[in-house]
Amino acid sequence: MVWPEVSILCVGSVALDSVETPFGNAERVLGGSAVFFTAAASLLHPVQVVGVVGDDYPLRDLAFLAARGADLSGIEQREGESFFWAGRYHFDLNTRDTLETRLGVFADFQPKIPEAFRDARYVFLGNIDPVLQLDVLDQVESPDVVACDTMNYWISGHREALLELLPRVRILMVNEEEVRQLAGEPNLLKAARWVQERGPEMVVVKKGEHGAILFADHWLFFVPGFPLEEVFDPTGAGDAFAGGFVGYLARAGSLTPQDLRRAMVYGSVMGSYVVEEFSVNRLIDLPLSDIERRVVEFREITAFETQVPVEEHV
Amino acid sequence: MVWPEVSILCVGSVALDSVETPFGNAERVLGGSAVFFTAAASLLHPVQVVGVVGDDYPLRDLAFLAARGADLSGIEQREGESFFWAGRYHFDLNTRDTLETRLGVFADFQPKIPEAFRDARYVFLGNIDPVLQLDVLDQVESPDVVACDTMNYWISGHREALLELLPRVRILMVNEEEVRQLAGEPNLLKAARWVQERGPEMVVVKKGEHGAILFADHWLFFVPGFPLEEVFDPTGAGDAFAGGFVGYLARAGSLTPQDLRRAMVYGSVMGSYVVEEFSVNRLIDLPLSDIERRVVEFREITAFETQVPVEEHV
Numbered sequence A, B: 001m002v003w004p005e006v007s008i009l010c011v012g013s014v015a016l017d018s019v020e021t022p023f024g025n026a027e028r029v030l031g032g033s034a035v036f037f038t039a040a041a042s043l044l045h046p047v048q049v050v051g052v053v054g055d056d057y058p059l060r061d062l063a064f065l066a067a068r069g070a071d072l073s074g075i076e077q078r079e080g081e082s083f084f085w086a087g088r089y090h091f092d093l094n095t096r097d098t099l100e101t102r103l104g105v106f107a108d109f110q111p112k113i114p115e116a117f118r119d120a121r122y123v124f125l126g127n128i129d130p131v132l133q134l135d136v137l138d139q140v141e142s143p144d145v146v147a148c149d150t151m152n153y154w155i156s157g158h159r160e161a162l163l164e165l166l167p168r169v170r171i172l173m174v175n176e177e178e179v180r181q182l183a184g185e186p187n188l189l190k191a192a193r194w195v196q197e198r199g200p201e202m203v204v205v206k207k208g209e210h211g212a213i214l215f216a217d218h219w220l221f222f223v224p225g226f227p228l229e230e231v232f233d234p235t236g237a238g239d240a241f242a243g244g245f246v247g248y249l250a251r252a253g254s255l256t257p258q259d260l261r262r263a264m265v266y267g268s269v270m271g272s273y274v275v276e277e278f279s280v281n282r283l284i285d286l287p288l289s290d291i292e293r294r295v296v297e298f299r300e301i302t303a304f305e306t307q308v309p310v311e312e313h314v
Helices: A033-041 A059-067 A104-108 A130-139 A152-157 A159-168 A176-183 A188-196 A237-252 A257-274 A288-302 B033-041 B059-067 B104-108 B130-139 B152-157 B159-168 B176-183 B188-196 B237-252 B257-274 B288-302
Strands: A008-011 A015-021 A024-031 A047-053 A071-077 A083-089 A096-102 A122-125 A145-148 A171-175 A202-206 A212-215 A220-223 B008-011 B015-021 B024-031 B047-053 B071-077 B083-089 B096-102 B122-125 B145-148 B171-175 B202-206 B212-215 B220-223
Touching: A008 A033, A008 A130, A008 A237, A015 A096, A024 A033, A033 A047, A033 A059, A033 A237, A033 A257, A047 A059, A047 A104, A059 A071, A083 A104, A122 A130, A122 A237, A130 A159, A145 A237, A152 A159, A152 A176, A171 A176, A171 A237, A176 A188, A176 A202, A188 A202, A188 A212, A202 A237, A202 A257, A212 A257, A220 A257, A220 B288, A237 A257, A257 A288, A288 B220, B008 B033, B008 B130, B008 B237, B015 B096, B024 B033, B033 B047, B033 B059, B033 B237, B033 B257, B047 B059, B047 B104, B059 B071, B083 B104, B122 B130, B122 B237, B130 B159, B145 B237, B152 B159, B152 B176, B171 B176, B171 B237, B176 B188, B176 B202, B188 B202, B188 B212, B202 B237, B202 B257, B212 B257, B220 B257, B237 B257, B257 B288
Parallel strands: A008 A047, A008 A122, A015 A083, A047 A071, A122 A145, A145 A171, A171 A202, B008 B047, B008 B122, B015 B083, B047 B071, B122 B145, B145 B171, B171 B202
Antiparallel strands: A015 A024, A083 A096, A202 A212, A212 A220, B015 B024, B083 B096, B202 B212, B212 B220
C-alpha cells in the first residue's frame, strides 16, 4: 500500500459519547467531530488527526483508523478526563436532549499541529472555537482546501472570530439552522450568498435526513438523505458527511464541478452508513465496494431523463 | 387545438382563501385543492373539474382554466357561501396558523360526476371526506390511474372509510406527517410499505421545501424542492405538485419508471412555481417553455456521474 503524499489534516474533538436511542444504549463509545470525520474520510484518503484526550481514553479503540493509514500522532493525551457527551434521542430520532456535557481536557485544548502535518493540502476544521480554528490555520503552510464546521454556540458567542475566519475558509459546512443564524436570513439561498460574500467560495448546508445542498459560485447541487429503514443512532452524521465530502475531494485530487457533486454524494453515503449503528461502528469494516454500491443507489434514486417523450398537443 | 380524448377528472374543493404572509396579504383569492391541482395539471393535459361553490364565487376568475381546455361544467353553484379559509404564515413560511375556516356549501358537497366525465382514465381525488372519495369512484367507469390525497382529519376521524378506499387507489399522495400518522410508523420507508400493503401500488410523500419521494414497487425516486430565493405564499404547493405529477402522467400516456420519475419532477416544478406568487397567479400565464426550463434546472441540481475518476490506491 503506497499512500499519496497529499494528506488531509483534521482538527476537532476526540470524545466519549453515551447515547440513548429508542433502540438501545451505548456507554462511553467513540465520539467527537474528529473521530467521526476521520472514520469516514480515511476510507477514501489518508488523514492526519489533531486533538486531545484524557488519560481515560481507550486509544486502542482508534487502532482501526491507524490500520487504514490515519496518522494519530497529533492526538495529545493529557492528565484528566476526556470530553464527554451524553444525549438521548426521541422516538422520531429528529430531536435529542443533551443529558450531560463535560469538557474535561478539551476545555484547554490548544491545537499544536505537528511539523509533519503542516504541509497538508486539505484541512478540515471540526466544530471548535473559531479562535482555535484561526490558530490552526496560522500553523499550516498553504492548504488548497480549508473546510470548516461551526455551531450556534460560536455563531452567537464568538461571532467576531468567526467572521475573521471566514475569508480563510474555502468551504463552510454547516446545518440549516446554523447558516440561517449566521446570516440572520431564513432563506437558504440568500443565507448561503451572505456567507459567500464574506469569504468562503462554497457553502455546504447539511439538512439531516433531508439531504444536503452545495452552493458553489454560480450553481448548486442537491443530494438527498439516503432513505433508510433503520436509523439507529444519528450521532456524528454531519461529521461523517464532512469526512466523505473532503475525503472524496482529496481522493479525486481536483475540484471540478463533477468532483464536487460526487463529493456531496460520498458525504451523504458516509452519513447514511454511520447512523446504521452506534458510534463509528458501521464504518470500521466498511469495504469500498459497499460505499460505491450506495453511490450507485444514490444515482438510481435521483436520476431522470429530461426528454419529453410525447409531442406537445397545445 | 385538438385535445386528446383521454382526460383527467379532478374532484376537490373550490375555495376562497385569505392569506397573510410576511410579504403581504391577499383577500378572498382563488384556492382549494381542485383549483390548485387544475391550474397546474391543465398546463400539461385537459382536466375535468367537479366541485361546489356558493353564489359568492368569482367564477369568471376561473376563465383562464377554461381557456386552456379545462372543463368546469362539473362545478355546481349553489345558494350560500363558498368554502372559505384564512391563514397566516410565520416568518420562515414553514408554519402557519389557520385564522378561520367556513365550510359554507362545501359542508353538504355530494360530488355528482357528469355523464361526460365518467370514462376518465385519470382521476385525482383531492383532500375531501374519504366517504365522498369512495362515492366518486363508484360513479366512474374504470380509470387507469386513481391518485388520492387525504389529511390528518380524515386519517383519525374517518379511518375506516379511508382503509376501504385504499385498495381502489393506485397512487396515494400525502405529506410526511400524514403517511406517518396513517401507518402509525415514524420511518418513511416502513410507513410507505404499510400503505402499499393495503392497496396503493405507489405512495408519493410530499415533504414541502425538502422535496418529495415516490415509493414504487421495488424502487424509489427522490426529487428535491427547487431552491427559491423568494417563497411568497406556500398555499397550494402540494396540490400543484399533484397537478404536475398526474398531468405529466396523462400527457405521457404511460407509467414507465422514467415517466414516473419525470412526473415527480413536473410535480416539483409546479410546486416551485405556485409558491412564487399568491393563489394560482403564477400558473395563469406560465408558458410550457418555462416549465421545461425548470425541469432542466432540476436535472442540473441533481445529476452526477458515478464513475470514480482516480484509481483506487488501497
